[in-house]
Structures are given as structure tokens and as C-alpha cells.
Amino acid sequence: MRAFFALFLDVFRASFAQRSLQILVLIGIAIVVFCLGVSFEGDPTDSVLEANAKGLASFRSRGSGLASHRSFIGTDVRVEPPRPAASGDGLPAGFEDARVVEIAFEQLNDVDALVLNWRSFQAAQKTGEWPEAPNPPPELTDADRIAFLEERFADFGYSDAAARRIGASSYLVAVRVDHPQEVRGASRLSIFFGIHEFPLGDASRIDALVFIQSLLASSFAGFVGMLILVSICGGFVPEMLRKGTVDLVLARPIPRVRLLLFQYAAAVFFVLVLTVALFASSGLALAVGAGFFNPSFLLCALTMTAIFAVLQSASVLFGLLTRSSNIAAVGALGIWGASTVVGGLHHGSGVLFRAYPNVRAALEAAYLALPKLADLASLNTVFLARSHLSEEARSVSLGSGVPEIDWPVSAGTTVAFTVVLLALAAWMFRRRDY
Secondary structure (H helix, E strand, C coil), X not given: CHHHHHHHHHHHHHHHCCHHHHHHHHHHHHHHHHHHCCEEEECCHHXXXXXXXHCCCEEECCCCCCCXXXXXXXXXXXXXXXXXXXXXXXXXXXXXXXXXXXXXECCHHHHHHHHHXXXXXXXXXXXXXXXXXXXXXXXXXXXXXXXXXXXXXXXCCCCEEEEEECCCCEEEEEEECCCHHHCXXXXXXXXXXXXXXXXXXXXXXXXXXXXXXXXXXHHHHHHHHHHHHHHHHCCHHHHHCCCCHHHHHHCCCCCHHHHXXXXXXXXXXXXXXXXXXXXXXXXXHHHHHHCCCCHHHHHHHHHHHHHHHHHHHHHXXXXXXXXXXXXXXXXXXXHHHHHHHHHHHHHHHHHHCCCCHHHHHHHHHHHHHCCCHHHHHHHHHHHHCCCCCCHHHHHHHHCCCCCCCCHHHHHHHHHHHHHHHHHHHHHHHHHCCC
């Protein structure tokens, strides 16, 4: 263990001596300052409820952030100003303190068109393809229309909704708000300490927060940070093998294989320390500025470290083969890019390559052989959805953001890929004469 921490200190000193890591630290400080400047301003509950009722005909998919798909059908919807629930509203138990809104349509056909479009929209979210309209269209009952209204208001982020018909083509809808941060359009986002402020439209406060955290985890830390860390750590093995340095290294009373694995583990531990510091500081900064603290945000550091651990095994092997820091880093980044592209195509191959079975078979073989770095990255979406979401809203917020993944196969082949590369590197390092 003393040998490991000695190597860790060597890695730490060598890394901080490089300008690239100093740039990464500056980027981390900028991220923390940005998070401190993020805050939310709430809008009146009744105005938000009225706006959501008027937006019944605009469907937006909910994923891991603000980016979404939309569907809109032109329908004239008249909405009365919201009011408190009254005893004569005929609402079920539990809605005594609810807010009530009356919605009127021109005719029932308008409601039926919304119901059918909503069903098609939901099917498209699951399959990725818009289904063909049934011919003739199905006959809808009033229970179908009421279920549609209750589902739509639940999709707006309300904790519970109850609807009933009160006229020829008008309905009374009552909603309860247990989690205001999940209601769409209820907040405005302020950034840069109030210098810029803009409404979230039909996104919720949680949508905005998850989008910001996802941007930090995937773009700044997960992409830019990974590029810098791989370029820094990719030179550790070639630097160790330089003439003169390798003699001092091999003079240590440590077996060669253990020495190589210790240096690999020291690099991975170094990245874990950096990423935990980054995500902890930026998460606390968001808690101060935006009023939300998400402990699961820290788990993104584990995802980033796991991806780096796979790439570092490739850097070690390429570094031993070529003794070139640049080739070691480029080789690892090449595996990262190939794995990400193949993983993305694999999860969409059912649609993209349905007519090309040979291409699909080759894609499946490449997916099986490569590490599943895209699958690991998708875990960030799962972690971030655990912010302040209720159990019901969590499944809605995840939406199609996480593909269906066979985790035993994904994790098993990724670990096997890493172990095989490290075993080859250890075998070469042990047998080669320096």
C-alpha cells in the first residue's frame, strides 16, 4: 500500500506540472462560479395552471433535460380562471384543497382528436415511429376523454388530477400540487447572478436543473474533462519507459506486474479524487444558488471515473507498444469514439438497419467486442433523475432518455475488455527487456 501511495503522489505531481491540468482546474472553478449564479423565480400557481390548460394541444416529450420533441394539433380551448375547489364540484376525496379549472371545447370531436393524437404521441415515444392513424377511427367514450385530461395534467407535473364532464363539451379539472418544482412552466431561470433571466416555457424547474447538471456531467466534465485527463494520463507509461527513467523504476523492490497495475490504479484514483471534488463543489454551488441539492449528482463522478478506467487501460497498452504519449492518448480516444458511435447505433439498430441484416450483425459483433462506454454514460441520466423527483414523476422525466440495456452483458463485456488490455500490457511489460 505504501508503494501505491508513493506512485499516486508521483502521478499527482506529474499531472499538476502539466499546463493541461491547470486549464482543467480553471474550467472547474468557472463551473462552480456559474452554478453559484443559477437561481429560480416561481410564477403564481393559478396563472401556471391556466397556461397549462390552454396548452393541452401541445405535447412535449420529457427526457433528461430541456431538449424535447413536440406535437401540436390546432384546437380551440377556452379556459376559465382557476379557483379553489368547492363542495359542489363533485370531486373525489383528497381534492378539498385542490385548484379547479373549467375547460370548454367547441365540440366533442375536438377532444377526440386530442385523445387520438395523444395516444399516437405516446406510442411514438416508445417505438421511435409515429403510428399510422386507424381507419376508421375508434369510437371514444367519455371515460377515454376524462382519462386523457387526467393524464395530460399529470404530464404537466401535477401530483394528482381529477376530471369530470360538466357540459356538452366542457370539463372540470381539479389538480393537487405536492411538488411545485415538478410543474411545467411554473418558474423562470436566472443565470449569472440575475444578469439574464428567461421563462422555462413548458419545462419544469427540475427539468432545467437536470438539464444543467446533465450539461456539466456530459459536456464539460464528461467530454472536455475526459479529453484533458486522457491526454495527461496517456503519457504516464511512455514517460516511465524513457531511457534512464525505466532503470530507476525497475530498481524498486516491486514486481513488474504489480508496478504497472499500481501505476494504472494510481491514475484512476487520481481522476476519482478530481471528479468527486468537481461534482461535490458544483453540486453545493447549485444548492446555494438554486436551492436544490442532489446527492445523486455525485454519482456522476463514478461514471466518469469508470469510463476513464477503461480508456486508461487502452492508454497503458498503446503506451507500452509505441512508447509515444500522443499515440497512447489518441488510441484511447479512438476506442472511446468507436464505442460511443457503435453503442448509439446498437440501441437504434432496430429502426436504422431493419432492412440490412448483415450490417446489423456486424454492428452487434462490434458492440459485443467493444466496451460499453455509451451505456455507462447513460447512467448519468438515471442518477440525475433522482434529484427532487417524486416516484411517479421520475419515470416520466426519464422518458426515452435511457435505452433498454442488458446490464449484465454490458458491464461484463466492459470489465472483460479492460482486464484483457491490462493483462496484455502486464504480459508485455514482464517479458520485455529494458
